[in-house]
Amino acid sequence: MVLSRGWSVFLMLVGVWTWVIWPRFAVAIWNDPRAWSAGVVGEGAPTSFLWVHALLIAASLALGTTVGVLGIKGWRASRAAR
Template identity: 50%
Template sequence: MTFRVSWFLLLVGVWNCVIWPNFMYNIAKDPRSWSGGEPTGFFLVHLVLVVVNVAIGLALLVLGLRGIRAKARASESGEQVRG
């Protein structure tokens, strides 16, 4: 994986981990999310969407960090690394 791809994955991972929880906060405030104090289907569907996207974001973040660290280790040891 190239250094640019690693940074891209890292940034997309951070973006997902920042944006989706904020989206969930806004959904929780929506009156369609609750009926008599109980979560509605609207809320639950969006909760699943947020959980999946935050998990994807964390995975991308880890992959990006691993790529950046690999590039840094390779450059310290003088190895030739693509990207």
């Protein structure tokens, strides 16, 4: 199956969007007092709030990377098919 160039661009943009948004969200979660048992950023043990969000962020970055790579491969395949 060969993706159209339009879908390939869309997938690449989704991959880029993922890498723009999720790291910023990770910083916000890290700086949230709910992420730390002492209620102060960086002090005390990480809470389940931090771990759950870290897992969600990691999964989203992995999926975004996969989608972006598929977009790149689709773009290359559409160029080779011409």
